[in-house]
Amino acid sequence: MTKSALVTGATGQDGSFLMELLLKKGYRVYGLVRRLSVPNLGNIEHLIDRVTLIDGDLIDQSSLNSAVKEAEPDEIYSLAAQSFVATSFVQPVLTGEITGLGVVRLLEAMRAYAADARLYQASSSEMFGKVDREPQDEGTPFHPRSPYGVAKVYAYWACVNYREAHGLFVSNGILFNHESERRGLEFLTRKVSNGVARIHHGLAKTITLGNLDAKRDWGYAPEFVDLMWRILQHKESDDFVGATGEAHSVREFVEEAFHVAGISDWEAHVKIDEKNFRPSEIYNLRGDPGKAKRVLGWQAKTTFKELAKIMVEADIENLEGSRKPK
Numbered sequence: 001m002t003k004s005a006l007v008t009g010a011t012g013q014d015g016s017f018l019m020e021l022l023l024k025k026g027y028r029v030y031g032l033v034r035r036l037s038v039p040n041l042g043n044i045e046h047l048i049d050r051v052t053l054i055d056g057d058l059i060d061q062s063s064l065n066s067a068v069k070e071a072e073p074d075e076i077y078s079l080a081a082q083s084f085v086a087t088s089f090v091q092p093v094l095t096g097e098i099t100g101l102g103v104v105r106l107l108e109a110m111r112a113y114a115a116d117a118r119l120y121q122a123s124s125s126e127m128f129g130k131v132d133r134e135p136q137d138e139g140t141p142f143h144p145r146s147p148y149g150v151a152k153v154y155a156y157w158a159c160v161n162y163r164e165a166h167g168l169f170v171s172n173g174i175l176f177n178h179e180s181e182r183r184g185l186e187f188l189t190r191k192v193s194n195g196v197a198r199i200h201h202g203l204a205k206t207i208t209l210g211n212l213d214a215k216r217d218w219g220y221a222p223e224f225v226d227l228m229w230r231i232l233q234h235k236e237s238d239d240f241v242g243a244t245g246e247a248h249s250v251r252e253f254v255e256e257a258f259h260v261a262g263i264s265d266w267e268a269h270v271k272i273d274e275k276n277f278r279p280s281e282i283y284n285l286r287g288d289p290g291k292a293k294r295v296l297g298w299q300a301k302t303t304f305k306e307l308a309k310i311m312v313e314a315d316i317e318n319l320e321g322s323r324k325p326k
């Protein structure tokens, strides 16, 4: 029988790659989208004819109930969130409402109308925050460093609790940063790849950044949505870290991105502005994906350098045609 999947956060980077994967696997796919006066369907325009979009919002319980009733999902992918760390410092209450409580609302809708479904929760390496060990795995304690991280910890434990208290199949993927040409422009990797492409085309001279010393474990998003799917095919609900196992600094990413575009004096094109620093930063994140490999046969493949190349080349191509006349 055709399986049905409901994806929240359908218009985001992960939602778009995941819906592609589910369509390829023959699922009937429903995507929850927030109604906006100017729709942001850019990432999923090529999928619109093949998926059913349902209007809904994580702050509105009845809209989630209706979405679950309509989709009759076998699998629910909880990807929607206020997902940008910097914004969470200026909108902490909204972030808690959506990224934290929103997941409980979705769990309630599942409990009432799809108790036999399986739910994947997009947990985050930001939950580890101020880490006391390296690499981080499923047993590493959480010490979040932003309202976003705090909200994700709440949602994580809500999922564990619904598993233990109500016997629902709810699994967490604790995913480290994963990027792509579809990443939002506010995130570091995309801000840099887009900025480098603009400099390449003569549309800008510099990029303004913040802390270049922070390290992240950056992987390629399409591989990480495959992990989400695998987590829900496992015989029991459980929690898994998804990571490449390698960490690189922001500085290294910037250097590599300029290198891809053939620009050697990158420092001449980068400005630093205090406003791009976080009130409390996470300096070092590196995941241990051993359990995902052992139990699910999953492994990240795209290297750090390949990721930078994919992103910079895609942005250079996107901006082809907007080159400034000399």
Ligand code: GDP
Residues within 6 Å of the ligand: 085, 086, 126, 177, 186, 187, 188, 189, 191, 208, 209, 210, 211, 212, 214, 215, 216, 250, 276, 277, 278, 281, 282
């Ligand atoms: P995060 O790991 O979820 O916060 O993902 P981001 O892509 O937003 O940030 C990754 C790292 O890059 C963090 O340590 C940021 O402090 C650092 N960073 C340095 N400059 C910038 C910038 O201008 N924008 C963003 N988004 N991050 C920056």
